[in-house]
Amino acid sequence: MTGNRVRELQVLHLRHQLSEPIQTTMGPVRARPALLIRLEDDQGAHGWGEVWCNFPPGGDFYRAELAANVLPAALADMHLDDAEPSRHIERKLHRLTLQAGEPGPIRQLAAAVDIAVHDLRARRKGIPLAVELGGELRPVPAYASGISAALHESQVLRMRALGFRHFKQRIGYGKDDGLPQLQACAAGLEADERLMADANQAWDLTAALQHSQLLDSLSLAWLEEPLPADAGAADWHTLARQMSTPLAGGENLRDDDSFISAIKAGDLHILQPDICKWGGLSGGHRIATLALANGRRYCPHYLGGGIGLLASAHLLSAVGGDGLLEVDSSDNPLQLTLAGGRIALDNERFHIPSGPGLGIEPDITGLSALLVSDVKRSVQPS
Secondary structure: OOOOEEEEEEEEEEEEEEEEOOOOOOEEEEEEEEEEEEEEOOOOEEEEEOOOOOOOOHHHHHHHHHHHHHHHHHHOOEEEOOHHHOOOOOOOHHHHHHHHHOOOHHHHHHHHHHHHHHHHHHHHOOOHHHHOOOOOOEEEEEEEEEOOOHHHHHHHHHHHHHHOOOEEEOOOOHHHHHHHHHHHHHHHHOOOOOOEEOOOOOOOOHHHHHHHHHHHHHOOOOOEEOOOOOOHHHHHHHHHOOOOOOEEEEOOOHHHHHHHHHHHHHOEEEEOOOOOOOHHHHHHHHHHHHHHHOEEEOOOOOOOOOOOOHHHHHHHHHHHHOOEEEEEEEOHHHHHOOOOOOOOOOEEEOOOOOEOOOOOOOOOOHHHHHHHEEEEEOOOOO
């Protein structure tokens, strides 16, 4: 059937070298990568996806090679009306996943394919991605993420000027875990502004409990990943009972069972699946809907290039709720340019481009100086 198979895969690897590294609990980030895929069907329709590739350092180079080498065969017998494209790719690459012991990179490739297929479908129908996902296109509330301990004053000022009123600061690293700077940031906020904190899995239960009283005193909108994603359910439950601050997490959960368990446990008030890390739009939509149905707040996690940002915004728009879109406040032209050149808010809302699919055609030519590789592979029917 024409128009129902992938004809060509394009893998574009972009990289922005930072003049100053970003400090995180996983070590310094010295470059901002973006790994994009473009799928084209046998009638010339196309769609874009993005592969999560922030860590480990240099992991974007590996994923770019992996995508170009393993995705063509995995795409060969995939129908573009497949209910869950990410699951198709994971099934096709299951043995490779076992052999290499690397579920993460494979799931990230599968997630990118899923996003690209949804974008292709929406472009082919001439409708916004949010509508293709069963919802409506609407502006979504957003917050400024990636606020660092050392630069919190300048970052908050810059993002405030762009219309942001919610800010999330990294903690869990450096002297005193960055908590004095968090206190200073909280003290400098205006009356209508809110602060969140992200510990990026830095603490065990003992350390988290030691910091709980101070964190509760700051009236944070949420505390994100104070414990490792694989910490025992009892630890999460103990911390949730001891703290008044809502707990958030989910970017490092990787399957339905993990999310279902977290929702049933009730200790995470905010669920944050990352559509470029696992599940794509299919899995993200399923988890977001389940979270909302169980009284949880859905706030998509995302910190990468503009394709993933727009796809996350469309999903948030489609499923509804009062969740906030995560927008990077660090130096990242791969977010700004690929998202259409505008991240400023209107009335505290991120306005999603209204064209078909993601709403825009990514400006790759404007990023030519940051292009590491551009590989095209034909996809032959199996």
